[in-house]
Amino acid sequence: xxQILANGVYLGSQYAMIALGxxxxxxxxNVLNFAHxxxxxxxxxxxxxxxxxxxxPFVLALVMSCVTLAILGAxxxxxxxxxxxxxxxxxxxxxxxxxxxxxxxxxxxLLVFGEKQRGVPKIVDGVFNYDFRLxxxxxxxxxxxxxxxxxxxxxxxxxYTKTGRALRALAQDRxxxxxxxxxxxxxxxxxxxxxxxxxxxxGGLLVTITGVNLGMGGPTSIKAFMMVMIGGAGVISGAIWGxxxxxxxxxxxxxxxxxxxxxxxxxxxxxxxxxxxxxPQGLMGKPWG
Amino acid sequence: MQRRLLMKAALTAVTxxxxxxxxxxxxxxxxxxxxxxxxxxxxxAWGISNQRSMEARAAWINETGxxxxxxxxxxxxxxxxxxQKDPKRAIAGMEKMAQEGIHYxxxxxxDDGAAAVRPVAESNGIMYFPYAFPKSLYQAPxxxxxxxxxxxxxxxxxxxxxxxxxxxxxTVAFIAANxxxxxxxxxxxxxxxxxxxxxxxxxxxxxxxxxxxxxPVLTPVMRTQPDLLVLSGVSPANAPQLxxxxxxxxxxxxxxxxTAQDAGVLAExxxxxxxxxxxxxxASTPELAxxxxxxxVQRYTDMFGEYNDESNTKVYALEYILETLKADPSAxxxxxxxxxxxxxxxxxxxxxxxxxxLRYVGMASFGQRRQVAVPLVxxxxxxxxxxxxxxxxxx
Numbered sequence: 001x002x003q004i005l006a007n008g009v010y011l012g013s014q015y016a017m018i019a020l021g022x023x024x025x026x027x028x029x030n031v032l033n034f035a036h037x038x039x040x041x042x043x044x045x046x047x048x049x050x051x052x053x054x055x056x057p058f059v060l061a062l063v064m065s066c067v068t069l070a071i072l073g074a075x076x077x078x079x080x081x082x083x084x085x086x087x088x089x090x091x092x093x094x095x096x097x098x099x100x101x102x103x104x105x106x107x108x109x110l111l112v113f114g115e116k117q118r119g120v121p122k123i124v125d126g127v128f129n130y131d132f133r134l135x136x137x138x139x140x141x142x143x144x145x146x147x148x149x150x151x152x153x154x155x156x157x158x159x160y161t162k163t164g165r166a167l168r169a170l171a172q173d174r175x176x177x178x179x180x181x182x183x184x185x186x187x188x189x190x191x192x193x194x195x196x197x198x199x200x201x202x203g204g205l206l207v208t209i210t211g212v213n214l215g216m217g218g219p220t221s222i223k224a225f226m227m228v229m230i231g232g233a234g235v236i237s238g239a240i241w242g243x244x245x246x247x248x249x250x251x252x253x254x255x256x257x258x259x260x261x262x263x264x265x266x267x268x269x270x271x272x273x274x275x276x277x278x279x280p281q282g283l284m285g286k287p288w289g
Numbered sequence: 290m291q292r293r294l295l296m297k298a299a300l301t302a303v304t305x306x307x308x309x310x311x312x313x314x315x316x317x318x319x320x321x322x323x324x325x326x327x328x329x330x331x332x333x334a335w336g337i338s339n340q341r342s343m344e345a346r347a348a349w350i351n352e353t354g355x356x357x358x359x360x361x362x363x364x365x366x367x368x369x370x371x372x373q374k375d376p377k378r379a380i381a382g383m384e385k386m387a388q389e390g391i392h393y394x395x396x397x398x399x400d401d402g403a404a405a406v407r408p409v410a411e412s413n414g415i416m417y418f419p420y421a422f423p424k425s426l427y428q429a430p431x432x433x434x435x436x437x438x439x440x441x442x443x444x445x446x447x448x449x450x451x452x453x454x455x456x457x458x459x460t461v462a463f464i465a466a467n468x469x470x471x472x473x474x475x476x477x478x479x480x481x482x483x484x485x486x487x488x489x490x491x492x493x494x495x496x497x498x499x500x501x502x503x504x505p506v507l508t509p510v511m512r513t514q515p516d517l518l519v520l521s522g523v524s525p526a527n528a529p530q531l532x533x534x535x536x537x538x539x540x541x542x543x544x545x546x547x548t549a550q551d552a553g554v555l556a557e558x559x560x561x562x563x564x565x566x567x568x569x570x571x572a573s574t575p576e577l578a579x580x581x582x583x584x585x586v587q588r589y590t591d592m593f594g595e596y597n598d599e600s601n602t603k604v605y606a607l608e609y610i611l612e613t614l615k616a617d618p619s620a621x622x623x624x625x626x627x628x629x630x631x632x633x634x635x636x637x638x639x640x641x642x643x644x645x646x647l648r649y650v651g652m653a654s655f656g657q658r659r660q661v662a663v664p665l666v667x668x669x670x671x672x673x674x675x676x677x678x679x680x681x682x683x684x
Binding site: 010011115120206255258 | 328329332333334337338467493494495496497498499501502504505506508509510525526527529530537538539551553554557558559560593594595597
């Protein structure tokens with residue numbers, strides 16, 4: 001039981017971080033960013049390059065991942081999403097654009113970083129072992145703590161800063177925010193950059209545990225969408241709860257149902273379908289959007 | 290005026306360059322060889338090592354004057370198609386090859402893709418070299434597929450037997466990704482281990498293909514404390530993470546797989562924790578690799594920036610196609626002639642030291658010669674590189 005709880009907390013915290021950026025972008029711009037997983041992968045590769053290849057300290061490499069993705073996110077919003085949103089009232093236009101960006105980033109990742117799985121040296125050695133009832137490597141504990149701290153910092157930013165208030169206003173009602181003097185274009189770009197930065201941050205953190213490869217982008221996006229749907233699209237606290245719930249469902253399923261083969265995700269998907277049939281807006285979303 | 294002049298000059302330069310390039314390529318007739326496999330998505334590494342091996346070898350051949358078959362010297366052109374690991378796309382890829390008049394194709398990389406393209410290949414006179422293990426692809430009445438590597442049901446028993454005799458292994462646990470290839474390899478492994486008298490203590494734990502953290506998946510397997518943990522059909526992306534998680538969970542036993550791996554990936558992903566990991570390779574170790582193999586590795590590295598050890602097993606398919614065509618030039622457009630030649634074909638293996646031969650095998654497993662005879666080299670990873678554990682023959 002201790003192991004299941006620990007695995008649940010660990011998986012939940014990393015999943016919540018992955019979902020945060022996606023739901024932020026959706027809340028601000030009503031854009032389903034299919035390229036979120038690819039941004040996560042780029043974050044991992046940047047940390048790999050700086051920390052694993054060039055020997056730069058891990059924290060600095062992590063900062064580089066955040067900065068790179070923030071710039072990339074800002075550029076994508078300014079030159080791709082903003083013109084499309086202004087020029088087309090149809091939501092599928094942004095969805096197609098996001099899918100196109102995902103394919104483009106996949107191709108770029110292959111060209112720049114190659115097809116191989118990449119990994120970096122462990123940031124902390126050793127394994128916490130409590131009488132073989134709870135085993136957790138120290139680096140996972142550290143990453144879990146860092147992920148939780150990052151989530152807390154993000155919530156603090158959204159709650160207590162001028163930028164956070166502007167972003168929340170934008171998420172609640174774009175027109176009203178504009179009438180209240182919020183520079184919508186500027187804060188849309190900042191919000192998208194922040195969402196991309198979160199993807200880069202979690203990619204950089206997790207490369208120390210899971211490594212990174214070209215093919216991780218698509219599955220990461222799908223998992224992030226699941227968490228967002230569970231918690232409620234566009235709701236920050238919903239994304240966090242979605243991540244935690246998915247993490248615990250996975251940890252419990254893998255521990256309890258292993259003798260039946262891989263039915264954990266089958267049950268998770270079935271549960272999700274039933275849940276969404278009953279509550280389509282997710283746990284914390286509003287039925288009116 | 291000046292701008293118009295500049296545009297004219299640029300157009301002339303581009304035209305001349307294009308003509309020049311065409312003229313250079315047109316010195317020899319071109320022989321097209323196809324590749325249909327996965328070069329994008331989570332399994333991209335499987336197909337990219339195939340494609341790049343073929344492209345590196347083709348560039349080498351073309352640079353040194355071409356490849357002579359009969360009285361004609363050809364430049365080799367590799368025509369690639371990314372099937373995205375989707376059987377429907379694999380069929381589309383094979384149809385594209387047929388439309389281009391290609392009769393020899395390497396791939397697909399996985400079981401369902403290889404099975405899906407069979408009707409297209411057989412009806413269009415295409416011989417194809419899949420990296421997929423289902424016996425039905427190679428047993429009569431199937432005729433056009435040639436297994437491009439050693440199958441797990443051939444390498445698995447050899448590895449288990451070796452470990453039983455030399456390491457005293459008695460119990461074994463299997464773990465596989467939840468998709469067709471790894472699951473069929475796991476089932477084959479369980480069958481082989483049971484037949485050898487090993488006790489299978491865990492044989493039904495699986496993981497999602499996109500799993501990135503294996504600690505929760507491995508925890509129940511580790512409780513069974515096997516002597517040997519087999520990572521059935523594991524991809525090079527997942528192998529280091531599985532090894533790392535198993536060791537961090539306190540596993541002290543042996544870990545093996547029947548798929549090819551990359552030493553650099555293991556070093557980065559698992560470091561010293563991967564020491565002792567057993568996998569299947571090609572002419573990968575210094576004592577086995579011939580000067581030609583070493584040159585291939587160098588050329589591949591120069592061309593793509595980094596070598597992939599998986600290519601040790603994937604360098605062979607193109608060589609087999611070309612050498613067999615050389616043995617019977619009429620087979621260039623006639624796969625029946627190719628099939629007839631396969632029964633008696635034999636040529637020196639240029640990638641291995643010693644007197645190893647290129648020849649077609651498979652009589653024992655398939656009842657007909659529908660497998661390339663690549664050496665069954667079983668490697669053990671140690672401190673950043675592979676060492677040869679033992680070498681065996683298939684068939």
